[in-house]
Amino acid sequence: MATFSYIAYKIYVLIVKIMRKRINTMVVVMKFEKLLISLVIIISSIIIATGMRGIIHQDRSVTVRGLCEKEVDADLAIWPMTFNTGNNELSALQKDIISKTEIITAYLKEHNLDESDFTVQAPNITDNSVNPYVDRDRINYTYLAKETVLIRSSKIQEVINAQKDSLSLAGKGIAISQEYDSRINFDFTGLNAIKPEMIAAATKNARQAAEQFASDSNSKVGKIKRATQGLFSIENAAVGLEEKKIVRVVTTVEYSLK
Helix, strand or coil: CHHHHHHHHHHHHHHHHHHHHHHHHHHHHHHHHHHHHHHHHHHHHHHHHHHHHHHHHHCCEEEEEEEEEEEEECCEEEEEEEEEEEECCHHHHHHHHHHHHHHHHHHHHHCCCCHHHEEECCCEEEEHHHCCCCCCCCCCCCEEEEEEEEEEECCHHHHHHHHHCHHHHHHHCCCECCCHHHCCEEECCCHHHHHHHHHHHHHHHHHHHHHHHHHHCCCCEEEEEEEEECCCEEEECCCCCCCEEEEEEEEEEEEEEC
């Protein structure tokens, strides 16, 4: 019986030793696995960080705006040269319109404007005798006419001179309207001819701004990534100087930085 107990004890001790070795081995393995996992995480982080730095570096860019302004002379003048007249007889009113229109066309020719520069429009005649809103005791004429000679010419200075001298027509019984809708409008129609050079100048101006930005950030300007052309605008150079125009364009350009 004692021998059996001794043998059982030895077996127990052996089993305990074996189990301890296995446990120690498992602990070592677990520690190794943890170390391995930690190393994988560190290496992966380094790889990801390096890749992200490359991506960020490649995607660096700057967006700038370039401006170009150019002063030009208007090349088209439009002047509705308007006068009013009245009479109590239609036939007399007709003669008056024809007579005054002939005086005006002769006046325009004296200012070097020929028939290709102006058009005599149909008169606008109002019959006050059938207008229920008119006080007939106060009206001077039964019939009123508004006549317009529309001047549309590229002879800018000639049109300006004719407008300045129009007071002389008062001596012939013609009062040229000075109302807002009878003023001279000056236009510039040569935009397409100057568009390419203005866009190039605006783009050059944008690059100069990008280079200044790059210099301040220790970078270099690369290629254009994206460009947007703004709308062209044409404005008067100043009040009273409507025959001079300012043409303006703004471009938006995105440059890569390296």
